[in-house]
Amino acid sequence: MKEKGTQEILLESGTNEMEILEFYLGGQSFGVNVQKLREIIQYEPEKATRLPESYPSMIGTLLVRGQSIPLVDLNVHLRRNARAEEAGRPIVLVCQFNNRISGFLVDGVNQIHRINWQDVMPMPSLFEQYQPRFTGSIHIGGKEILVVDLEHILSEIDPDIGMNYEQKLESEGLQDIETIAEKRARVKLMIAEDSTIIRVGMQKMLTGAGYTQIRTFVDGEDCYEALKSLKEKVTSEEELTNHVKLLISDIEMPKMDGLTLCRRIRETLGLKNLKIIMFSSLITEQMSAKCESVGADASISKPQIPELVAMIDTMCL
Numbered sequence: 001m002k003e004k005g006t007q008e009i010l011l012e013s014g015t016n017e018m019e020i021l022e023f024y025l026g027g028q029s030f031g032v033n034v035q036k037l038r039e040i041i042q043y044e045p046e047k048a049t050r051l052p053e054s055y056p057s058m059i060g061t062l063l064v065r066g067q068s069i070p071l072v073d074l075n076v077h078l079r080r081n082a083r084a085e086e087a088g089r090p091i092v093l094v095c096q097f098n099n100r101i102s103g104f105l106v107d108g109v110n111q112i113h114r115i116n117w118q119d120v121m122p123m124p125s126l127f128e129q130y131q132p133r134f135t136g137s138i139h140i141g142g143k144e145i146l147v148v149d150l151e152h153i154l155s156e157i158d159p160d161i162g163m164n165y166e167q168k169l170e171s172e173g174l175q176d177i178e179t180i181a182e183k184r185a186r187v188k189l190m191i192a193e194d195s196t197i198i199r200v201g202m203q204k205m206l207t208g209a210g211y212t213q214i215r216t217f218v219d220g221e222d223c224y225e226a227l228k229s230l231k232e233k234v235t236s237e238e239e240l241t242n243h244v245k246l247l248i249s250d251i252e253m254p255k256m257d258g259l260t261l262c263r264r265i266r267e268t269l270g271l272k273n274l275k276i277i278m279f280s281s282l283i284t285e286q287m288s289a290k291c292e293s294v295g296a297d298a299s300i301s302k303p304q305i306p307e308l309v310a311m312i313d314t315m316c317l
Contacts, residue, residue, distance in 0.1 A: 016117050016260040018252075020138075022110040022145055023093065025075045031138070031145045033252060034112060035282050036095045043090045043105060055157045062103050064094060071103040077153055078133060095150060097281040099301055102154060113140055120147065120254040122194060122218065135194060136254045149195070151281050151302070180317065184210030187316045188242075191216045192223040192249040192261060193279075198302070202248070202279075209309050220249065220256030224264055227271070237273050244274065245316050248308070251280040251287075259294050266295035275315045279308060 020031035021040075041064065048071060051060040057077035061068040071092065093104045120136040133153055134146045189211055193199040196218075203214050217223035227244070234240045247265075251258040258278055265271050276298075278291040283301035291299040297315065300308055 016256055017114060018117060018257065019112050019114050020145070020147065021093070021112050022140075023091070023106045023108065024110060025079055025107050028079075029110065029143055029145045030074075030078075030106075031113075031147045032093065032095070032150065033147070033282075035287075036097045036150065038094045038096050038101065040109060041092050041094060043092050058157055059105065062092065064092075064103065067101070069094070069101050069103050071105060072153065072157065073105045074148070074153075075105065075107065077156075078148070096284075098151060098154075098303070100154075102150075104150065113138075113145075115140070117220075117253065117257045117260070118255050122254045125196075135252065152195070152197070180313070181210040183317050184313075185212050187211060187245050187312075188213040189215070189312070190223060190226070190244050190247045192220050192247065192253065192258065193217075194219050194250060194253045198250075205305055206309070206312075211312065215244070219253045220258055220261035222255075223247070223249070224256060224261055224269075227265060227274075228269060231269055231271065237271055240271070241273065246275040246277065246312060248277050248279050248312075251278060251282050251291075259290060262291070262296050263294040277308070277311060277315075 019034040021034050021037055022029050022031050024030065047063040048059055049061045049063075049068070051058060054060065057073045059071045059073050062071040088108070090105050091108055093106060093109075095102055095104060115138055120138050122136050123132050123134055133149050133156075135149045136147050138145050138147065189206065191199060191202055191214060193202060193216070199216055199218070203216060206214055215226070217226065227247075230240055230243050231237075234243070249258040249261055253261075256264075258280065262276050262278070265274060265276065276296045278296045278299040279302060280287075280299070281302045283291075283299050288299045298311055300311060
């Protein structure tokens with residue numbers, strides 16, 4: 001496995017590259033962003049505590065370096081069948097995202113591939129309406145690798161950690177916004193997010209809070225082209241803010257990742273005043289520093305909904 005420092009440099013430079021770890025379940029290859037990976041360990045059943053009457057793919061908890069973490073059997077969750085005995089000793093991918101550490105049981109790992117987000121093909125729109133568990137696919141060495149949406153998988157097992165926007169709005173009292181609704185309604189926002197479920201959920205959340213002028217994009221490249229087109233139509237950046245005041249961008253996106261999008265907005269388009277918030281499950285202290293290095297004004301981890309609204313208020317009102 002390559003040293004993490006190499007991959008960090010790639011992300012920090014905003015080159016639109018990432019590294020994915022290819023793992024397999026039976027004969028099918030799948031991938032996960034290395035940025036989410038903490039370590040790869042052999043599965044030791046004696047260290048697992050099974051939970052009765054839990055979600056079918058939730059094995060229970062696994063003791064890793066003195067800490068108990070939830071353990072999910074991806075073979076069961078994605079393929080809906082049990083592991084074959086002849087598959088050999090399985091592997092646990094210990095991952096960290098959304099400020100949580102979780103383990104995912106797989107049959108084995110192959111290698112790490114350095115790829116360009118431009119080569120990641122979004123899932124067909126027909127699949128998205130069925131709430132897929134994959135964010136895209138990539139062809140490497142004559143085979144198709146499906147990039148797994150681990151965040152969505154965890155939200156299926158435990159809805160409380162998912163992106164339940166309406167419930168979060170109600171629980172935080174953010175729907176009682178009459179006093180600032182008019183101010184929010186005047187602010188024009190952009191959202192770059194490849195997940196249909198999250199993108200629609202964010203739009204509902206922001207609209208419910210009073211931010212009704214929202215333009216959404218399915219990936220960073222589409223968002224960049226829209227901003228480029230806007231800039232060509234206005235005479236100054238101040239005039240451009242009449243069309244868009246703030247951009248909320250995911251980091252992991254096909255065609256162009258959020259870090260590259262942010263860097264190109266600042267350096268290629270020369271837009272210095274457009275507010276940019278990176279909203280991603282990958283946000284850590286180190287990732288926040290990378291976001292800042294490419295010109296983002298702020299970064300926040302999914303699914304911190306009330307905090308996101310408050311951040312937009314601070315920047316735009």
